[in-house]
Amino acid sequence: MAVKIKTKFGTIDIANGVIATVVGGAATDIYGIVGMASRNQIRDNLNDILKRENYSRGVVVRQQDNGVTVEVNIIVGYGTKISEVCRNVQEKVKYNLETMLGVTANAVTVIVQGVRVLGDD
Numbered sequence: 001m002a003v004k005i006k007t008k009f010g011t012i013d014i015a016n017g018v019i020a021t022v023v024g025g026a027a028t029d030i031y032g033i034v035g036m037a038s039r040n041q042i043r044d045n046l047n048d049i050l051k052r053e054n055y056s057r058g059v060v061v062r063q064q065d066n067g068v069t070v071e072v073n074i075i076v077g078y079g080t081k082i083s084e085v086c087r088n089v090q091e092k093v094k095y096n097l098e099t100m101l102g103v104t105a106n107a108v109t110v111i112v113q114g115v116r117v118l119g120d121d
Contacts, residue, residue: 003063003103014101016061019068024055026096027072030088032080037073037113067104068097074110078117086110 002013024036036058060071070093076085090108097103 003061003068005102014103016059017056019061019070019097019101019103020056020059022096022100023059023061023070023072023093026092027074027089030085030092032077032085033089034075034077034116037075039071039073039111064106067106069107069109070097070105071109071111073113075114075116076112078115082112082115086112 002015003019005012005014027033028035036055038054038057039060040057058073062069062071072089072093074085074089076082089110093108094105097105
């Protein structure tokens with residue numbers, strides 16, 4: 001299902017995969033985020049961090065009348081303040097959706113799927 005935006009020139013369809021990539025990219029740029037997590041870890045058999053091509057497994061997009069609601073599943077780093085990290089994710093996701101795609105995010109729900117110790121990679 002795609003998000004439809006009506007303009008005076010016609011209709012623009014933005015696929016959920018595109019929105020998931022923008023949301024995942026925005027979320028993983030935030031300090032304290034280890035990576036994206038799958039929303040159905042048992043079904044997908046994924047307990048790992050999602051790569052860029054699988055961001056759509058960790059993002060749920062629902063279209064509303066005047067915008068979208070987004071659900072983001074993340075893994076945070078141990079020792080970071082989870083509430084601050086989540087607030088930063090919400091702000092950056094909303095900003096990126098509005099500036100890159102012209103889509104208004106009515107709500108950005110952040111679900112913390114786990115906490116990992118940040119390694120000295």
